Amino acid sequence: MPAPKGPVLPFRMGTPDLVLLVTDSTNGVLEPCNCATGMMGGLSRRSGLVRSYRAAYPDLVLVDTGDAFRVGHPRDPRNAFMLRAYRQIGYDAVVLADQEWSAAPSELRELLTKGPPEFLSTTANLAESPLPVVRIVKRTRGKMKLAILSDTPRASPPLLTPEVAKRLAFATRKRLADEVAKLKREGCIVVVASHGFDAEAEQLARSTGAHLVIQGHYRTGDAVPERLPNPPVLRVGDMEYVTVLAWKMRGGGVVDFEFRRELVDKRWPMDDALWKTYEDYTRVALSYAAKAKASDGMVYTSSAACGACHEPQLAAYKASGHAHAYETLLRVGRDGDPECLSCHTTGFESTSGFDSIRTTPELANVNCQDCHGFSMREHDAEGFKAPKVEAAACTRCHTPTADPHFDFATRRAKAGCKR
Numbered sequence: 001m002p003a004p005k006g007p008v009l010p011f012r013m014g015t016p017d018l019v020l021l022v023t024d025s026t027n028g029v030l031e032p033c034n035c036a037t038g039m040m041g042g043l044s045r046r047s048g049l050v051r052s053y054r055a056a057y058p059d060l061v062l063v064d065t066g067d068a069f070r071v072g073h074p075r076d077p078r079n080a081f082m083l084r085a086y087r088q089i090g091y092d093a094v095v096l097a098d099q100e101w102s103a104a105p106s107e108l109r110e111l112l113t114k115g116p117p118e119f120l121s122t123t124a125n126l127a128e129s130p131l132p133v134v135r136i137v138k139r140t141r142g143k144m145k146l147a148i149l150s151d152t153p154r155a156s157p158p159l160l161t162p163e164v165a166k167r168l169a170f171a172t173r174k175r176l177a178d179e180v181a182k183l184k185r186e187g188c189i190v191v192v193a194s195h196g197f198d199a200e201a202e203q204l205a206r207s208t209g210a211h212l213v214i215q216g217h218y219r220t221g222d223a224v225p226e227r228l229p230n231p232p233v234l235r236v237g238d239m240e241y242v243t244v245l246a247w248k249m250r251g252g253g254v255v256d257f258e259f260r261r262e263l264v265d266k267r268w269p270m271d272d273a274l275w276k277t278y279e280d281y282t283r284v285a286l287s288y289a290a291k292a293k294a295s296d297g298m299v300y301t302s303s304a305a306c307g308a309c310h311e312p313q314l315a316a317y318k319a320s321g322h323a324h325a326y327e328t329l330l331r332v333g334r335d336g337d338p339e340c341l342s343c344h345t346t347g348f349e350s351t352s353g354f355d356s357i358r359t360t361p362e363l364a365n366v367n368c369q370d371c372h373g374f375s376m377r378e379h380d381a382e383g384f385k386a387p388k389v390e391a392a393a394c395t396r397c398h399t400p401t402a403d404p405h406f407d408f409a410t411r412r413a414k415a416g417c418k419r
Helices: 043-056 078-089 105-112 162-166 173-185 198-208 272-292 303-307 311-318 321-332 338-344 368-372 391-395 408-415
Strands: 018-023 060-064 093-095 118-120 124-126 137-141 144-151 168-170 188-194 212-215 233-235 241-250 253-263
Touching (some): 018 043, 018 144, 043 060, 043 078, 043 241, 060 144, 078 105, 105 124, 144 173, 198 212, 303 311
Antiparallel strands (some): 124 168, 137 144, 241 253
């Protein structure tokens, strides 16, 4: 086979006999905000990456090892659209991990009965009503047989709480080890997806003898080792990356193995169909967000109203990025996404906050109250003094995902009001 073209780099081994793409920890984010980091990740570019790899290496398997769902309000539409997108991308299987199990049982059952991909749970299932899940995902690609299993520890962080675990029926670790041994006798390459701590994943690799344990819950800051450790545990994770695994076979055995992490950035083509799914989601999500609004006890006002008495502070505010936060959404086509609006407008989730640019234009952008955290009821009371701006007010939006290099002291000095 000729060398791959475009952003897909060749493997040191030459043409692999099997390529496995692994994603993890998407957390219900169809398209990320990442205001400060160049819009990395997103399912439309992830799909472009997958298509590029499939064009280069047709013998490919695509698996998500869990935490694809967002755990939040009941009936939040994002998880249904997440699965719609995964079906469009063409996933072979999705592992049910902590965040999937933490969904309401009725909602989870409804989501999983709408067709492919296969949903993988080797060691856990709902005790009161079995779900349409499989225990093993098997794929034959060329001359290789791949088997993927999963392990759900009884108390895995962060969301598999005792309350959640109580409604799950668990299989024993011995049964998992027996299944791995049987699959290896059948000539399969056996991969186990784990969402436990480091020690749990290492013990799992030793006790089962799997060719590889892929361990979720990790982020971009975790370096990829140059070679596979012993026991064979490889960390994966973070919605901004896709982990790529490649095997070479000879004489019925594995003779070479490589892995890499691909950043989902602008090297990869956009998939217009996936972007359309995102746009469809924003329309439904906006309607859901409007119905889910609740009072937070705040009364919001515009920064211009504050400037009537605080002119120097208003001038400093107008020169800051906060005063143009809504414009940022317009530039990148994210002004219909509730997750973006919650940080680029004032009080979006509150009944008294931003509703739309047509009805509440004065509450677009990040206003004075977002940083100072006071209601106009407090402001109008005698003896009022604006609270000191604390780091927690900033890190609500400047998260490690959206703004990984955020430093409160530096940004406070740059964005603070004049005294």
